[in-house]
Amino acid sequence: MRSVGIVGIGSYVPENIVTNKDFEQFLDTNDEWIISRTGIKQRHIAPKDMPVSELCYQAGLKALEDAQIAPEEVDLIIVATITPDYAFPATACLVADRLGARNAAGFDLEAGCSGFIYGVVTGSQFIATGMYKTVLVIGGETLSKVLNWKDRSTCILFGDGAGAAVLQPVKEGFGFLGFELGSDGSGGALLSQPAGGSMYPASLETVEKNLHTLQMEGKEVYKFAVRVMGEVSVKVLKNADLKIEDVDLLIPHQANIRIVDAAVRRLGISPDKVVVNLDKYGNMSAASIPVALDETFKSGRIAEGDIIVMAGFGTGLTWGACVLKW
């Protein structure tokens, strides 16, 4: 098996910022409640005419430029998203077309906020086995398009964005050292967009009942997240034969500062090794981790040889983590 690593990264968020104060204009909420319960101060929201493929294209382009790889060299594009442009065709195919990646296969992968982890784990298998040399993995979301903007318990949580990573073979001993994935469909109803699929096809009734918007049992998802974030991080380190002291950086899914803090306490990792940017972006689902990775790298906080753990949880329910040596 070949060693596989990240050789280029990029991210993109739409310009438009919505602050907590902005919500006060049309919702019974306030800045203090949102910050104390979530840690979120603002989020970027895509304009109505900007689909997720545009965000993914911009992030993908930057990642390819960072890796100095031409689009024609890409063998496979995986887009992790729960807010694709269409039910079909796949957003990955649209992004490949925009990029000019005419030799690439493409498919979408749906694992909610764990999507980027699922994406890099999936993409790296093709390279490890020698089937492909270059895989572009993009986590992109426009959750703003499927939110109920009258539901204060959900719409304040999310933001739009995309982050991308180019995977290629790397020096032995570097790159991905281990991963851990899991799912539990019995919790599927805790976080879903119920209508528009084959269970509840679109109808006037589904629209009237708001079933095309994100529905969440926040408290239950919170309990699940606190439990699973610690567990999956412990397991991924065990899989890679590493200890928490070996970790230089933890990049957790950016859903809620209280969930991050609970995971940090559980793991006993020093908070200065933990990346937090949810105050600026809110929960960008599959985009959260790659945007945080990109920002952290560009800020000069990652050095060659650093051990990085990325861990997420999301709708499905799903969870996933991977550990890599940069």
Ligand code: ACO
């Ligand atoms: N502003 C003011 N009050 C609010 C707001 C708001 N925006 N939202 C809810 N409230 C009220 C509630 O109505 C409730 O009022 P009541 O006591 O009169 O009934 C009160 O605040 C407390 O509400 P709770 O739901 O108990 O608040 P909680 O502390 O649980 O925080 C939250 C809610 C932030 C949603 C939390 O449960 C959470 O973060 N859950 C996890 C969500 C998550 O991470 N989801 C992403 C999953 S990843 C993916 O795949 C997309």
